[in-house]
Amino acid sequence: MVIARGPSSCCMAGGVRLPFALLALLAACLAVFGAQFPELTGRIVDQANIIPSATRQAVEPKLADLEIRSGIQLVVASVASLDGQDIESYANALFRAWKLGEKTKNNGVLLLVAPNERRVRIEVGYGLEGTLTDALSKIIIANAIAPRFKAGDYGSGISRGVDDIVTVLTTDSSEWQQRPSLRLDNDQLPNWLTWLLVAGAIALVTLLIVSPGFRWLFFNVALNLLINSGSSRGRGGGFSSSGGFSGGGGSSGGGGASGSW
């Protein structure tokens, strides 16, 4: 009790200004970091201006279609500069900054092109490492992308690269083919489960009224859960209602392959 009281008062009184200062500092740091990365404006982010509009129009629907079918977020990006980093570190940091893929599945893929450094990388989210393996990524870069980039044809290199990535991701269909049926199960709870839930709720309320000890426990646990979940809850999908595009909270750990031309 004594231990707990001391710091609790500290947070409420003296700690008010400190978090503000820290927040301001953090925001400043974030602004510095964020400035290095282009903004995630869509499924194709062409900072280096190398993707012809015909390619963009042809590829963008494929990327959208892939997400609708399988939930996988595939984003194509070109950057003017890697800021002196190697493409592996840059792609990983960019992937994490954009949070591609769903938070729980980490099913994002980033095709990053750095034309000035003549480097290209396929960065694969944690959840897809088993499907789009390093070896397959390397083959796609070596066969579909690098030769066309070498000839100066960025458009068809990206287009073929995306086609191959999509093929790999959708051919191993064992994972996402089950999704429709799983969703159906989720939507319609079986009758007995509904009744079980109702009975549970009634029991909970009764216990709350009758037992003070349980009440104490419940409020402690439930409130703690509520507070914690507020900060860690991830956004699920890719599209927000305004039609913009954003990552779903996914992460990657350096899977994939790089190449040069």
Add this chain to the structure above:
Amino acid sequence: MMSPTAARLLKVVFAVLLSLSVSACGYNTIPTDEEIAKAKWADVQNNYQRRADLIPNLVATVQGYAKQERDVLTAVVEARSKATQVKIDVSQLTDPDKLKQFLDAQNQLSGALGRLLAVSENYPDLKSNQNFLALQSQLEGTENRIAVARRDYIEAVRVYNTDLKTFPTAIWAATVFRSNKPMAEFTATDSAQTPPQVKF
């Protein structure tokens, strides 16, 4: 005069407030960050293990084309067996010597592997072998994963060690979590700074 129900209600409110303020003051921070750092270490170790698992295949493939490079091949095999022997438990993460031992063994393997890959450049047949190409890209990917996992671990340790030293979590570190020691850090990628030596 307070009715018994009101008194009980007050107690509940007090308990809730207390639990809120305790968690707001970072009681949970130290254990949470400790677990995160441990999980990141598990990642590091997994990726090293993954590399070790790839090596027998790679050695077998190279052997088929470059038998005369016996020295390089045995160096890799030996470094691998040494590296897989040094295991580090999550409870030993606070011991810098142990960690250094582990990383030294892994770095030695990195060096031996680098030499093997450099040597294999001299064998055109080997370089165009599909199996070798696949293994090489997997190895590259694993090295990259190791780099990412190491970076994540370093960051997690930094956060955890900072918790132990900074306000308000330092209060908990000095009282309830007195047995918690700072975890050993290591510098970013020392193996990347010294590229493998190629001898001709």
